[in-house]
Amino acid sequence: MFSFFDLSLQLNGFPIQEAKADMRKIVALPQEEFEVFLENKKLEIVDYHLKNNSSYQKFVGKSSFQNWNELPIMTKKDFQEPLIDRLSKGYSPKTVYVNKTSGSSGDPFIFAKDKYCHALTWASNIYRFGWFGIDFNSSFQARFYGIPLDFIGNKKERFKDFLSNRFRFSIFDLSDTVLEGFLNEFKTRKFDYINGYTSSIVLFAKFLQQRSIILKDICPTLKVCVVTSEMLFVEDKILLEKQFGFPVVNEYGASELDLIAFQNPEGEWQVNSETLFVEILDEDNNVLPYGKEGRIVVTSLYNKAHPFIRYDIGDIGILDEKSTSKKPVLQQLMGRTNDIAILPSGKKSPGLTFYYVTKSIIEDDGNVKEFIVKQTKIDTFDIEYVSKTELNLEQIRKIEAAIALYLEKGLFFTFIRKEKLERSKSGKLKQFVSLIKEIA
Known part of the structure; x- marks a missing residue:
């Protein structure tokens, strides 16, 4: 049974x-x-x-x-x-x-x-x-x-x-x-x-x-x-x-x-x-x-x-x-630590939220090889990525729409294509890094 x-x-x-x-x-x-x-x-x-x-x-x-x-x-x-x-x-x-x-x-x-x-x-x-x-x-x-x-x-x-x-x-x-x-x-x-x-x-x-x-x-x-x-x-x-x-x-x-x-x-x-x-x-x-x-x-x-x-x-x-x-x-x-994203509205989102955002850019052709997301200001993020071909405007708009859906509107993103990404001493590539301090 x-x-x-x-x-x-x-x-x-x-x-x-x-x-x-x-x-x-x-x-x-x-x-x-x-x-x-x-x-x-x-x-x-x-x-x-x-x-x-x-x-x-x-x-x-x-x-x-x-x-x-x-x-x-x-x-x-x-x-x-x-x-x-x-x-x-x-x-x-x-x-x-x-x-x-x-x-x-x-x-x-x-x-x-x-x-x-x-x-x-x-x-x-x-x-x-x-x-x-x-x-x-x-x-x-x-x-x-x-x-x-x-x-x-x-x-x-x-x-x-x-x-x-x-x-x-x-x-x-x-x-x-x-x-x-x-x-x-x-x-x-x-x-x-x-x-x-x-x-x-x-x-x-x-x-x-x-x-x-x-x-x-x-x-x-x-x-x-x-x-x-x-x-x-x-x-x-x-x-x-x-x-x-x-x-x-x-x-x-x-x-x-x-x-x-x-x-x-x-x-x-x-x-x-x-x-x-x-x-x-x-x-x-x-x-x-x-x-x-x-x-x-x-x-x-x-x-x-x-x-x-x-x-x-x-x-x-x-x-x-x-x-x-x-x-x-x-x-x-x-390993396996993730930062918390603090957003302008006061909303807090764990770094693993970006798992759902990255679903928008992961295609089965293996174009995007690696990526990291860096929060540089309360409303500003850099997405650094390594890929065969540069993300086109349609793909970027798709990512921005997913970000607005999963996080909040009014955020600014810069997409930076690189030959290689910076790694930690252990060799790990941390997907999300916050470069700001929590606002009291």
Whole structure:
């Protein structure tokens, strides 16, 4: 018998029951068997793409390999070509799950997962949220995310929210008046958990702090808060747990992959070893031992439609010395922070708002390679971008219309095409940077 959430996945062609059963088997493997299982899955996925994916064959430059460490490192730039050219033999855009990355690192692209892989991604989510008593089929989610503002996109997302048993708090405007409305929803709805962008949830917690309100007192059914997409600093976690009155869980993931790490009930940032293989590499692509800081490189062990093999996700991290192949633990993650945009009206919007703006400029021809948005004055922004061809007037007008829709009217934008964009010392490209101080 299917529950509502499971049934919606199954009806869309994603074999969730099979994926959940396979997840249980993987989790149950003892350490010795898991090591053999992992090595086999690594060899199997590489062999599959070398035989069935012409794009990966060309990238590797040969049809077989002897040593895992010989495999070249993939980056986001390697995926900025039409999706149809990156799919494996036997797959088409109509037979796979297709989505766009957020572009939070400044390198947006369209990706695909075969339907079993996407089902396994959900099985992975279900397993980890279950650690905290959350059941996607019955638990009610308070969702702090963005949402498309065009009529059709908005209705589609709302319908998905309905199927997924969640209520969405749109985070494009986080002014006090809007946050007051958020609080009223918590007074009248029986939410089980909060999930969403870190910066938005932290702003809500600061709003509660100003009013000396503990959220659990307002909404006693709440059990846990899961923050994602941006860095959760220690002081922010302390604030959240104080103002919420229940545990705050740190999640680290990538839409093109899966959950990469998820805080377990013991407080460890446990890495997903069931569907992914995570390595830490130095600048010369050498594998670093546990305890050493380096680039986070991830392999998707199940995605046959589209290769993500030794994929440099653009973050820097450390795997704890107590890690094992079955239970790696992420000791530290450096990256994924976003500034807040302060607008002339007093409206505050998190940097990830620009995810929805960039949807307007991301096309499947890979023209725009990289971009960053800099707020230089309260009403002025620079959009620096790298592209094959310069944005034309029609594209710029489209972007400006999206900005007016998602942020507010009366803002000024300068579009600056560059050969390359400035990066941080860690090599990350921060998508949004505010160069102004908050106005008191």
